[in-house]
Amino acid sequence: MFDKLIKIGRYDISINNPTFLIAEIGSNFDGSFDRAKKLIKDAKDCGAQVAKFQSFKTEKIISANNFGKSSFQKNWDQSVGEVYKSAEFPLDWMLELKQYTEELGLEFMSSPYDLNALDELVKIGVSCIKIGSGEISNPEFLKLAAETKLPIILATGAASLSEIDEAMNIFDKSRNSKIILLQCITQYPTQFQYANIRTIETYRQTYGCIVGYSDHTPGLAVPLGSVALGARVIEKHFTDDKSRKGPDHPFAMDLLDFKEMSEQIRNLEKALGNSWKKIEACEEETIILQRRGLVTTQKIYKGEPITKENSTLLRPQKGILPKDVQNVLGKMLNKDLDAETPIRWEDIT
Structure with missing residues (x-):
């Protein structure tokens, strides 16, 4: 059985608590420590509870010589290897940025894509491990992440139900019941007809866990629809300028977008009420x-x-x-x- 209430830092996550909003800064810090800090502060001002990055070394995540360019990579000016290299988030920045993030009242997260990154995140005392969709087929990595006993947020883009079953079994065998599953479509941006929000209902019914959505569609429709169906974690890519060069800027939410999403989700939470019909x-x-x-x-x-x-x-x-x-x-x-x-x-x- 997986927990119905999970504590992540100062926040309680459950169907009865406010939706947990993750601002996925990802590579949008553009190699600058100062920009990373600015975007963390922007995330706070826009209503996020989490400022999130991605931690990897290019040579530990891709074999650059074996990559062509997929549909969403075709407009990149550089090769796939060069883009990944420029998006690296230095591990030695994490402690200071974590401290700064927490001073602002947010949680710091960074998705690890190798064991060094996972170890460093545990070492600096993060409150949760967010695992990207691409690692769902990596059982040893899932096992090691689960054995940290930290809450795990797992994105499920491009995964079959059988692969999700295997991942959940790994977590169960590792005796980590603090698991949150996010529906996700790994296409950037995602067209609405592929969003399949109702998958979160399947996750909740099948696994009895907290659910959410890691969203790459434009606008508010999918986050709002997800919350209405019971999602309590929403992740959106975040930038301060969609026109900047970089792989994630064009489809990210900017400050106005994210703030509107946050406000509309809070309004929706109030509007959802409960199942009891009464005279208000x-x-x-x-x-x-x-x-x-x-x-x-x-x-x-x-x-x-x-x-x-x-x-x-x-x-x-x-x-x-x-x-x-x-x-x-x-x-x-x-x-x-x-x-x-x-x-x-x-x-x-």
Whole structure:
């Protein structure tokens, strides 16, 4: 069984807690320590709970000579190997950036893509390990990550259910129950028809774990739809300028985008409410204003009967309720009532 409540740093993650928003800075720091700090601060200002990077050495993640360019890499000016090299996030930056991130009230994360990076993240005391989709078929790496006993957020882009089963079995055998599964589509950007948000329902029903979405579609539709279906972790690529050169800038959210997403998710969380239908406090006045009550259509004198001809049902509901009208027709008034006067029970003999 996997935990329904997971603590990541200062944040509690569960279906009953606010959605955990990850600003995936990734390579968008553009090789600059100062830009990395700026983007962390920007993420804080835009409503994120996490500033996230990616930790790898090019020679430990790709065989550059064996790469052509895929559909989303075809517009890169440099070779795949050169792009990866320029996107490396130095391990010796992590401790200082983690401390800065936490001073701002955020959690620091960086997806490790080799064992040195995983070891360094554990050494500096991160609160969670985020594993990218590409490592889901790497069982030894998953096992070592699970054995840290830290919460694991696993993205599942381009993975089959059988591969996800294998990963979850590794976590289970490693006795790590703090697992969050993210639906993800590894195409940048992703077209809406491939987003398949409802996969998160399958994950929740199959594994009983906390679920979320690592999203590469434009805009807010997929994050909002995911939260409505129960996602409690949302990850989006983040930049301060979509026009900058680099592989991740064009499809990332900028500051205005991310802030709007954060605000709209918080509004949605309030709007979702719970499954109980009740009269809300804000509706109490409209119960009277929008419902009908029995009212006179002409002056009726004491001792005269109430009829369909001298009464009707009109808003606001100040008179006898529509459901009781048949019980009062033919009854006598005990006082004179002017036209357009509500007829109340105390007015009837």
